[in-house]
Amino acid sequence: MFTSPYPDVDIPDLSIFDYLFGEIEDTDLDRVAVVDGATGAATSYRTLIDQINRIAGALAARGVAPGTVVGLLCPNIPAFASVFHGILRAGGTVTTINSLYTPQEIQRQLEDSGAELLLTVSPLLGGARSAARSAGIDDERVIVLDGAAGHPSLADLLAQGADAPRVSFDPATHVAVLPYSSGTTGRPKGVRLSHRNLVANVQQARDLIGVVQDDRVLALLPFFHIYGMTVLLNLAFKQRAALVTMAKFDFAEFLRIIQDQRCSYVFIAPPIAVAIAKHPLVESYDLTSVHTVLSGAAPLSGELAAAVSTRLGCRVLQGYGMTEASPVSHLIPIDAPQLSRASVGVTVPNMQCRLVSTETGEEIPVPADGVSEPGELLVRGPNVMLGYLNNDDATLDTIDAEGFLHTGDIATVGAGGEVTIVDRSKELIKYKGYQIAPAELEALLLTHPHISDAAVIGVMDADGQEIPKAFVVVVAEASVHGDHVIAFVADRVAPHKKVRLVEFIDVIPKSSSGKILRKDLRVRHAEAAATAAEVTRRLGR
Known part of the structure; x- marks a missing residue:
């Protein structure tokens, strides 16, 4: 303790x-x-x-x-x-x-x-x-x-x-x-x-x-x-x-x-x-x-x-x-x-x-x-x-x-009592046994000169693995592609921490106190995935 x-x-x-x-001074x-x-x-x-x-x-x-x-x-x-x-x-x-x-x-x-x-x-x-x-x-x-x-x-x-x-x-x-x-x-x-x-x-x-x-x-x-x-x-x-x-x-x-x-x-x-x-x-x-x-x-x-x-x-x-x-x-x-x-x-x-x-x-x-x-x-x-x-x-x-x-x-x-928050336990992404903190990747993305805001969540890939997906807000009139964002992060983190999907978005949803509403982003991703699956099914017919 x-x-x-x-x-x-x-x-x-x-x-x-x-x-x-109760005890306010007259002055x-x-x-x-x-x-x-x-x-x-x-x-x-x-x-x-x-x-x-x-x-x-x-x-x-x-x-x-x-x-x-x-x-x-x-x-x-x-x-x-x-x-x-x-x-x-x-x-x-x-x-x-x-x-x-x-x-x-x-x-x-x-x-x-x-x-x-x-x-x-x-x-x-x-x-x-x-x-x-x-x-x-x-x-x-x-x-x-x-x-x-x-x-x-x-x-x-x-x-x-x-x-x-x-x-x-x-x-x-x-x-x-x-x-x-x-x-x-x-x-x-x-x-x-x-x-x-x-x-x-x-x-x-x-x-x-x-x-x-x-x-x-x-x-x-x-x-x-x-x-x-x-x-x-x-x-x-x-x-x-x-x-x-x-x-x-x-x-x-x-x-x-x-x-x-x-x-x-x-x-x-x-x-x-x-x-x-x-x-x-x-x-x-x-x-x-x-x-x-x-x-x-x-x-x-x-x-x-x-x-x-x-x-x-x-x-x-x-x-x-x-x-x-x-x-x-x-x-x-x-x-x-x-x-x-x-x-x-x-x-x-x-x-x-x-x-x-x-x-x-x-x-x-x-x-x-x-x-x-x-x-x-x-x-x-x-x-x-x-x-x-x-x-x-x-x-x-x-x-x-x-x-x-x-x-x-x-x-x-730390030994001197200094506390650092790594992330929410419920928001940690577990990729092949490794734990990935979304806040770490978000902080890194914000160092990119053409990214004004970012959020990261865990989503499932085709193999059932949870992978990091970045939602990115781009600075006005800047030209940034998803592959560029992925490469930017990959050059700066361990391999298991790489961002593997990128979606560009106008605004990162946040609560009034400034917390990222990751549950809203999960819903957005799930809806997009369902739409894509339906399109694939229809084309398959």
């Missing part, structure tokens, strides 16, 4: 609201808390806290109390912060919903979580209203923050003037949020995270991440995802920094907001790192305010991290975690420049980790020198979820009898 090189931190026995705002109340990146409109901590309290009072008057689940379907706008914490302040549980979901997916989450109200915005109202009605939530309990006929609005909640209720619950057991796991390897499941889970993870990560009150933090990554919820929304507020919101991704707008708002700390996922490293538009903006970029949600190669660092003249860090861990379990700390940018850094305080063999289940020891053998990463700590909602079997499959969360990710650990 290995732990953090940093000492354990104290975890207050508080609700997330009391932890973030911080008039600091900027949130900035609307689109308009530049700013909200102070004083105003934010007042809004949270008034929203809590208005929701309590509508029956929200400990045990009530409230759906929140909203992009990254300043109102998200007020409403999210208003629900928690009233003792409710927030289930955050992906803004890209279809009405059927919204309905499924509302029903599965048991949500009794839904808060959304007018651009998403069509799907939200349809889903809510199907889930048994009437229009009066669908609150449209920016206003819509037949629905209460945020202005209505604030104008009600109700005092925040006095609520009492155990922060260690009361479910604060119900985000849903990304579904990259299966059907999304509700993840039960307590107030203590959320408080713990901010405490564990805050000093290592190094956001300070003078930072202006760009909030592009969605708040509905645990990465944005903890590392942006909650951590930035705890540090009294200014959070600059961005409702949807547009690369030019991303660059403009950094320039105009002088953003200093930028959190991204690897696809954005690719654009920063390669897109010519970067040269048209003044990005000198950025001192740190932190990437998470999917593996970032050392080469890509170096390219971003060189282009922006800033430090590039990487973190790792899971929704089930609130999410951060590992980080490259801001004060640890000696760590490899290809690693995910070290274990955060108050956590214990193990590596176990995927073949034998035996524990892999931490080496005295060098790097360990790869194995599945297991983590345990105060940030690990209470369990999955209404799914005891999945919980038991994920958290063992000793309280270790089985991440499903393959990692190595």
Whole structure:
């Protein structure tokens, strides 16, 4: 077992609201808390806290109390912060919903979580209203923050003037949020995270991440995802920094907001790192305010991290975690420049980790020198979820009898505690007994000057062997052939790791947090294979 090189931190026995705002200094109340990146409109901590309290009072008057689940379907706008914490302040549980979901997916989450109200915005109202009605939530309990006929609005909640209720619950057991796991390897499941889970993870990560009150933090990554919820929304507020919101991704707008708002700390996922490293538009903006970029949600190669660092003249860090861990379990700390940018850094305080063999289940020891053998990463700590909602079997499959969360990710650990993620155990390709990590091949493909994005999955060949297939996005106007891509990889890897099939694609499908949706690519391949087989059958007639 290995732990953090940093000492354990104290975890207050508080609700997330009391932890973030309960002891705010008078001198911080008039600091900027949130900035609307689109308009530049700013909200102070004083105003934010007042809004949270008034929203809590208005929701309590509508029956929200400990045990009530409230759906929140909203992009990254300043109102998200007020409403999210208003629900928690009233003792409710927030289930955050992906803004890209279809009405059927919204309905499924509302029903599965048991949500009794839904808060959304007018651009998403069509799907939200349809889903809510199907889930048994009437229009009066669908609150449209920016206003819509037949629905209460945020202005209505604030104008009600109700005092925040006095609520009492155990922060260690009361479910604060119900985000849903990304579904990259299966059907999304509700993840039960307590107030203590959320408080713990901010405490564990805050000093290592190094956001300070003078930072202006760009909030592009969605708040509905645990990465944005903890590392942006909650951590930035705890540090009294200014959070600059961005409702949807547009690369030019991303660059403009950094320039105009002088953003200093930028959190991204690897696809954005690719654009920063390669897109010519970067040269048209003044990005000198950025001192740190932190990437998470999917593996970032050392080469890509170096390219971003060189282009922006800033430090590039990487973190790792899971929704089930609130999410951060590992980080490259801001004060640890000696760590490899290809690693995910070290274990955060108050956590214990193990590596176990995927073949034998035996524990892999931490080496005295060098790097360990790869194995599945297991983590345990105060940030690990209470369990999955209404799914005891999945919980038991994920958290063992000793309280270790089985991440499903393959990692190595160095003698100094530095952890590197190799790949998802379920995504490893096994070719003639060899294990091949898709992330390794993807990182290599991204070094090609004419490839802007790539993903690799395992598919079956005619002999029943699982082989690597690359899906490749080509730089505009470049001419690249499949044989060229295969040769490019073959020249740089061991023979068993060669890419053996290539398909060109317009966009690599990814979740909102930046993870490659390999299951979508598997479906695409299967459909193409079925079509080809049918054509062959007809020609054979």
